Amino acid sequence: MPRLRLRFLVCCLTLSLGAVLSSVAQEARQETQEESATRRNLSAIEAQLPLLEQEQKSMAARRADLEKSLTDEEKTEIEREITEKRARIREIRANIRSLASGVPEDSWAREPSAPRTLNEEFQDVLSPILEQLRSATSGPREISELREDITNWETRLTLAQRALERMTGYPPDEQLGPEMATQLEEVRKLWETRRTEAKGELEALQARLAERENDNEGFVESLSRGVSGFWRGKGLNLLLSILAFLGVFLIGRRLHALLRRHSPLHKRENVPVYARLLDLLAGLLIGLFATFASLLVLYFRGDWLLLSIATIVIAATVIASRNSILPYAEQIRTILNLGSVREGERIFIDGIPWKVETLGFYCGFRNPQLGDFVLRLPIREVIGLRSRPLQRKEPWFPCSEDDWVLLSDGVFGKILTLTPECVVLLQLGGSRRQYAIPDFLALAPENLSKGYRISTSFGIDYNHQAIATTEVPEILVRGIHRALVASVERENVKSVKVEFRSAGASSLDYAILADFSGEVARSRNILERVIQRTCVELCNEHGWGIPFTQITLHQATPPPSEA
Incomplete structure (x- = not known):
């Protein structure tokens, strides 16, 4: 323990000594900066x-x-130059006073600000952070302007020095005439004056820039100072007003809840209408008392601006509340079957067509192909929708339960379950797939239970080109039809067609089209295999060759020397 105490004391002494040395070094550095700034200003x-x-x-x-001067023109010109000289002298004296005092001359003679409008005051209250951000950048903007002025005067100084260097290249005055020498001397004096002026302006601007850079506080410090100033004034008043509103509102709600809990009227199974009206009146009174409390805080704080704004906001809210009657009027119109959604018409909700069954505070919708499911929506969600009259033979859904469908991704199966939310597909073999309704419709389901067609192709060898368009199609039609009738009942085979399609690279290709009724939709894959099997059997029976893909290689003849 003694060692720990000793170490603790050593650490404290070290930290204290470090703090003292740091403060001494900082004071010395500040004195050095002040002396340097004084020498620079002098x-x-x-x-x-x-x-x-x-x-x-x-x-x-x-x-x-x-x-x-004798003429009026000369007098006017000289008076203008005297006015410019007088303004220039005032500017130089202002620069000297600013450099000596460290305070810009125009800050003392600043004109009183014009009275601000209500809109500007309103923006000050609602957007104080933005105002502080703008004020925080005033220092960097002034530094940027000083640097731009320094660059301009450096350019002028360079021009003046260039002009004087050029003047030194002229012959002596003895070699020039008196008039020429006088003119050149005036030009030289003019550019010497401009050079002196540029040097003086540069030194003054550089001194002001160095002073601004030393005095400029950081962005974080400026923003923090502005935000703290806001919260000491209008921000504090606004916070107290909000707290007063919340306190009165929460206490009133709590008292009302206690009254409801012990009130015999609210203990009944069916609450009377006048009890509901009393609850509504109590809620309105609680809101009014809470609003009055918040305004009372602003009144005692003497913040007339926030009090005026709050009064305007409350008045605007009361006026705007009258417009809230319009949605209820639209709901009443819809319930009376006079709105944009009407009973017995067709409407789309979430991409699914529905028939409007009933209209009320809760509306009922039904899709004939989705079974006995009824979609119920509150009247407020129906407002804004549009329905239209029904058309004859208009489909309600691509399929129904127990239908066989083929999806665009190749999935084939039977509709096992169909609801407004999902579809369950039973595939051959017993596996099941579940789709959300939008995903299912996106796969463009093909309903095979109403009839379908199998389209396939088959090719024979070019050795049978002579009978390719005459005998072969007839033989294929008879053989395929006979095989299909043997597989399913005759009435389920609607038609069989075989047509010559094209002369391929290695075969003569035929298009085989077979139409079936929806009763044999389950056997679609089986019937497609029956067609291919029958084509092979007919080729074997009639001695037709079935080609396969061939590649012909041409061997180049080697040169005689290599041979």
Whole structure:
């Protein structure tokens, strides 16, 4: 234990010493940054002073020229230049004051903000986070503008230096005429003035940029400060108002539940109508008291803006509640068989056709091919649907129970169970497959119980080409029909056709078409095999060859040298 205490004390001393050293280092670093910023500001102010003196001398010279001017045009031009010089002098003095104080000059002379509209105040209340995000980016936007100004003045300084370098390439004044020398001297002085101005502006902008970068707080700090400010003001008032509403509402509901539990009217088997009306009135009063409590909190907090907005929202809700009568009117119309869904018509629900049996608060729908199942839906779910009159011989479903179907994926079987939700298919051999109704319909079931056709093909050798279109089809028809009649009853074989289809790559192909009644739908696969077996037996009986796929190889003749 003593060792643990000693280690604990050592750790505490180490942490304390580290904290002290860190704070000392931070203070020293802050003092160094302040000294560096002071030196930088003084250097920028020194760069502004010659520029100010130069602009003042230039303005005095132009005033002297104004007194000597003779024409109105000259006076107007000189007055315009004097106005520009005066504005430039004010700008330089504002820069000096900003660099000396560290406060932008325009922040003191800011005009009072115009009164905000109700819409703007409403946006301030409902979207404070967005407002804080916009204010949080004001610092980075100002830094970006300063950097853009620095880039522009650097470009101007480069142009001024380039112009002065070009001026040094001209001959001396002795080699030029007096007028030419005077003009060139004026141009040189102009570009020297512009270079001095560019240097002063660059130093001032760079000092302001460094100061803004040091003073700019991070995005997280700015956002946190804005959110905390909101919750100390309107956010707190809004939270207290919501809590007052929930407290009164929950307490009222609890008291109402206790009254219902001990009320003799609610203990009856059939609750009277006036008891239901009293329950409805109690619910309305609880809502009104809860709303009044929330408004009362805003009133005592003196938040007139939120109080006004809450009053407007409540009034709009009351006005809009009148429109809620329209859906009930539509339901009444539907119950009276005057709406878009009417009894005895056909309607599609979830991709299945239904016949509208009854209309009421719960509507009944029936599909004649789905057995005795009745689909019941509340009247509100029927609103918006459309029905249409029935058409003669219109199918209700592709199949019924005990029908044999062939699906597009090759599955063949008997409908064992058929409900509005699923289909159970019994395959040969006893296995069962279950499909949801949409999946079953997507497989395009072919109902064989109403009659079907077997279409197959068969080919013989090219050695029998002479009788391929005359004797062979007749012999195949007679033989296949005889074999099919022997397998099933004659009345179930409706027709048998054999037609020459094409001359294939290695055989003469025939199309065999056999139509059957739905009574022998179960034997579809058996009958297809009977047809192929009979074709082979007829070939054996008449000596017809059955071809197989052949590949012919051509061997190239080798050159004489290789031979």
